[in-house]
Amino acid sequence: MSTAVLELRHLSKTFRGRGMAPVRAVIDVSLEVAAGECVALVGESGSGKSTLARLALRLIEPDAGEVILRGQSLMRMRGGTLRRARRGIQPIFQDPAASFNPRRTVRSLLSQAIEGAGRERAGEAEMAALLAAVMLKPAAEYLDRYPHELSGGQRQRLAIARALAPRPAVIIADEPLSGADVSIRAQLLNLLIDMQARSGVGYLLITHDMHVARAFSHRIAVMYRGRIAERGPTGSVLAAPLHPYTRQLLAVVHSLDRLPRDATAKPVRSAAGTGCGFHPRCPLASETCRKLEPMLRELGPGHSAACHHAASKEGGGDPIQSQPQLIPGINAC
Amino acid sequence: MTGAAGGGAILEVHALHVTYESAGRAVHAVQDASLSVAEGEAVGIAGESGCGKSTLARVLLGLVPAGIAHIRNGRIAIGGVDVTGFAGRDWEQVRGQPVAIVFQDPLSFLNPVMRVGDQIGEAVRRHDSAAAVPARSAELVDLVRLQRSVLRRYPHELSGGMRQRVMLAIALGCRPRLLVADEPTTALDATTEAEILALLRELRRELGMAMLLISHDLGVLRWNCDRIYIMYAGHTVESGATAEVLSRPAHPYTRGLAGAARLARLPDGHFAMIGGDVPRLERPARLCPFLSRCDAAMARCREAMPPALPAGANGHQARCWLIAPAHREAI
Numbered sequence: 001m002s003t004a005v006l007e008l009r010h011l012s013k014t015f016r017g018r019g020m021a022p023v024r025a026v027i028d029v030s031l032e033v034a035a036g037e038c039v040a041l042v043g044e045s046g047s048g049k050s051t052l053a054r055l056a057l058r059l060i061e062p063d064a065g066e067v068i069l070r071g072q073s074l075m076r077m078r079g080g081t082l083r084r085a086r087r088g089i090q091p092i093f094q095d096p097a098a099s100f101n102p103r104r105t106v107r108s109l110l111s112q113a114i115e116g117a118g119r120e121r122a123g124e125a126e127m128a129a130l131l132a133a134v135m136l137k138p139a140a141e142y143l144d145r146y147p148h149e150l151s152g153g154q155r156q157r158l159a160i161a162r163a164l165a166p167r168p169a170v171i172i173a174d175e176p177l178s179g180a181d182v183s184i185r186a187q188l189l190n191l192l193i194d195m196q197a198r199s200g201v202g203y204l205l206i207t208h209d210m211h212v213a214r215a216f217s218h219r220i221a222v223m224y225r226g227r228i229a230e231r232g233p234t235g236s237v238l239a240a241p242l243h244p245y246t247r248q249l250l251a252v253v254h255s256l257d258r259l260p261r262d263a264t265a266k267p268v269r270s271a272a273g274t275g276c277g278f279h280p281r282c283p284l285a286s287e288t289c290r291k292l293e294p295m296l297r298e299l300g301p302g303h304s305a306a307c308h309h310a311a312s313k314e315g316g317g318d319p320i321q322s323q324p325q326l327i328p329g330i331n332a333c
Numbered sequence: 334m335t336g337a338a339g340g341g342a343i344l345e346v347h348a349l350h351v352t353y354e355s356a357g358r359a360v361h362a363v364q365d366a367s368l369s370v371a372e373g374e375a376v377g378i379a380g381e382s383g384c385g386k387s388t389l390a391r392v393l394l395g396l397v398p399a400g401i402a403h404i405r406n407g408r409i410a411i412g413g414v415d416v417t418g419f420a421g422r423d424w425e426q427v428r429g430q431p432v433a434i435v436f437q438d439p440l441s442f443l444n445p446v447m448r449v450g451d452q453i454g455e456a457v458r459r460h461d462s463a464a465a466v467p468a469r470s471a472e473l474v475d476l477v478r479l480q481r482s483v484l485r486r487y488p489h490e491l492s493g494g495m496r497q498r499v500m501l502a503i504a505l506g507c508r509p510r511l512l513v514a515d516e517p518t519t520a521l522d523a524t525t526e527a528e529i530l531a532l533l534r535e536l537r538r539e540l541g542m543a544m545l546l547i548s549h550d551l552g553v554l555r556w557n558c559d560r561i562y563i564m565y566a567g568h569t570v571e572s573g574a575t576a577e578v579l580s581r582p583a584h585p586y587t588r589g590l591a592g593a594a595r596l597a598r599l600p601d602g603h604f605a606m607i608g609g610d611v612p613r614l615e616r617p618a619r620l621c622p623f624l625s626r627c628d629a630a631m632a633r634c635r636e637a638m639p640p641a642l643p644a645g646a647n648g649h650q651a652r653c654w655l656i657a658p659a660h661r662e663a664i
Contacts, residue, residue: 044522152382181381181549182593186606189596193603208522211552215596215604252527254552256579256595260527 004032004068005169005202006089011055011065025051027226028065031204033170036196038203040217040234042210042249048226049206053174056204057091058082070169087116090163094175096155100147106131106158107143113165133198134161134191153184157191164195170202177212189216210253214238219302222246225277228296232303242305244282276308284309341413343431343511343543344370344393349407350617351385351392361617362388364567366407367641370511375537375544377558377575379551379590383611385567386547390515393545394434395424412510429507430460437516439496443488449499450484456506473502476539478532494525498532505536511543518553530557551594555579560648563587566612566622572641573649583644583651586623621652629655 013026025048033039041049054060056067058074067074069088077085093099100109110127128139134157136142147155156176163171173192177185189212195201207213213220214234221231222243230243241247251261276294279285288308296306351363363385370376380386391397393409399420408417411427419427436442444452453473454466461469474481477498488496497517504512514533518526530553537544548554554561554575561578563571563586571584582588592605599605609626612618621627621634633654644651 044524182551182590183381183607186593186596186604190603190606210523211594211596215598249523252523254523254527254530254550254556256552256555256591260552260556 003034005035005070006033006056006204007066007068008032008052008056009066009068011052011062011067013051013055013060013062024226026055026062029223029226029228030065031221031228031231033202033204035169035202036200037219038192038196038205038217039219039221040213041204041206041221041223042208042213043223043229044208044249046225047223049223050174051226052223053091053172053204053206056172057089058086087166088169090166090168090171092156092159092163092171092173092176094178096152096159097147099159100155102147105144105146106136106150109147109158109162110165113162116166130161130165131158133164133195134158135187136161153180153187156180156184156188160188160191160195164199164201167199168201170204172204172206174206175208176205177207178209185212192216210250211255222249227277227306228304229278229307230303230305231296232300232305236300236303240300242299242303242310243278243307244284244309245278246305248281276306278307341372342369342410343372343412344368344545345408345410346389346393347408349389349392349409350405351388351397352403352405353388353397353401354403355401359615361614362567363392364614364617364622366562366564366567366569368562368569368572370543370545372510373537373541373543374560375546375558377554377561378545378547378564379549379554379561380564381549381590381611383566383614384564386564387515389564390434390513390545390547393513394428394432395419396434429456429504429509431510432513433504433507433509433511434513434515435497435500435504435517437519439493439500440488442500443496445488447487448484449486449488449491453484453499453502453506456503460507469506473506476505476536477502492525493521494528497521497529501532501536505540509542511545512537513545513547515547516549517546519548519550526553533557551579551591563590566618567614568618568622568652570623570653571644571649571651573645574647577645577647577649581645581649583649583656584623584653585627585629585655587651589626621654631655633657 008031015023131139220237222229275290279289294306298304349366353360453470457469561575589607597605639654641650
């Protein structure tokens with residue numbers, strides 16, 4: 001793997017509110033994104049994916065850990081230095097309508113994004129090139145429009161253009177495609193592929209859509225209750241998932257070509273007191289799982305899982321692993 | 334396009350044309366849609382935003398704004414009763430029983446200041462005696478696999494999946510023979526979605542109820558429907574047994590949609606997509622609505638609208654000149 005442009009090191013965040021139990025949203029999460037790489041962060045709602053994104057963007061402060069962009073820690077930066085550095089990491093959110101100032105035209109939104117990056121006045125040509133890249137052309141037709149005058153798909157394309165305007169090293173996209181029709185989804189993914197080929201930008205793509213994760217990412221990280229349950233190369237995670245939660249996520253995917261497994265085992269939603277956070281829902285849970293928190297261990301090339309029952313891909317002599325698996329892994333979703 | 338196998342039809346829609354009209358502007362949301370659902374059958378409607386699938390679902394139960402939405406043409410029959418001309422209280426003959434509906438967003442359907450038990454009770458009272466309410470409410474909550482304590486809770490205290498189950502309990506309170514489910518799992522995450530879909534399958538088995546499942550997600554429809562209709566720009570463009578339509582699509586739009594849903598890669602590394610934009614719906618289409626985006630368009634497509642033509646086994650039909658006998662002979 002080439003050098004990491006974004007490194008998240010041991011990030012933790014607990015939300016505390018009066019009269020409510022503290023919520024440990026992100027617990028000791030480390031993750032890297034290399035130049036030209038796409039890392040998909042998957043997990044169900046409430047798993048801490050979006051909190052991790054907001055920590056990486058430094059929209060919220062972590063309780064512990066570091067965000068390192070192009071080798072420089074953002075944690076010790078303040079004021080103007082932080083603002084400039086942070087332009088190297090750009091967000092795309094799910095709802096583009098909510099992320100644009102409705103009183104600014106496309107021209108104004110783009111020039112703000114370009115000039116904010118500390119460069120000279122944004123030229124008409126540069127804006128037109130950005131719009132053309134996201135298939136909003138001719139530019140003259142779009143520059144003086146307001147966001148509400150664009151269709152949903154056009155707005156999401158504008159959001160991509162704006163994120164690319166400051167020439168970031170990394171884009172963090174939080175569910176950028178959910179709510180989009182499948183034909184628009186393919187169109188936006190093609191756009192992200194082209195942008196990456198041109199600029200080498202890295203993507204951290206947060207998604208609940210396993211189809212997208214499979215088709216688009218180089219590596220997958222699976223989050224469960226604030227922790228990384230499993231991470232590794234996409235092909236390896238999908239073909240041989242190590243964590244029972246990953247297997248469960250893959251089993252419920254409704255794909256055109258593969259029968260989803262029946263969601264018969266009722267998931268227990270109660271919190272695990274001690275031990276592995278997944279044990280109340282896990283078909284493999286044993287006494288060890290109820291007592292001891294599993295560490296993330298590397299079990300194959302670049303492929304790690306936090307599960308007492310996951311065996312090394314080389315070894316295979318683990319007595320627990322040789323028991324019949326209750327949830328068969330599936331090869332693709 | 335019909336083709337319901339065996340049994341009577343609980344729902345029949347023929348050549349339906351629905352417009353929304355206001356301030357001198359018209360939108361032809363549904364232009365030529367035909368479908369049927371047999372008793373006990375699960376039928377899917379697939380299509381992208383704006384294709385008319387939700388309008389179709391709502392117009393079946395008179396849930397479109399009166400005075401703005403108009404049925405311009407066609408016919409809707411529910412359990413053999415022609416409801417096309419229904420207005421106002423006429424709809425009470427069919428709403429809930431024999432047809433109930435659940436929507437994508439239970440929060441906008443449920444009353445936020447009323448306990449779940451009272452809302453389920455309200456549905457029960459419309460079709461059963463008041464005395465039956467407590468027992469029947471408990472039965473309904475059991476039926477959707479919720480704990481009975483949920484009856485004392487308010488909607489905001491429940492998770493998305495639980496709210497969807499409450500909405501189902503209310504719908505089932507009327508003992509429908511057909512459940513219309515409009516994107517019932519779209520707002521839920523994959524695990525909860527799988528649970529709700531499994532519940533729907535079990536309920537249909539237990540109650541022998543027919544279902545019309547409307548979704549943008551072909552993967553969901555593939556494993557939950559006996560037959561499927563593909564809608565594009567207000568037209569039902571293809572229909573047939575779900576496995577057949579999705580594995581051997583005859584209409585270029587269905588092929589494009591299935592390719593995009595699979596995120597199929599092209600040789601150049603890009604994902605297959607459908608180029609161009611959906612047509613505007615300000616006037617009804619005279620030619621195939623997919624013409625402007627179709628790679629396979631030919632002279633005949635610019636002359637006349639294709640009728641529903643046989644496309645394969647088990648009543649598989651498509652509205653496309655490519656499968657017309659004359660064209661097949663020519664190649």
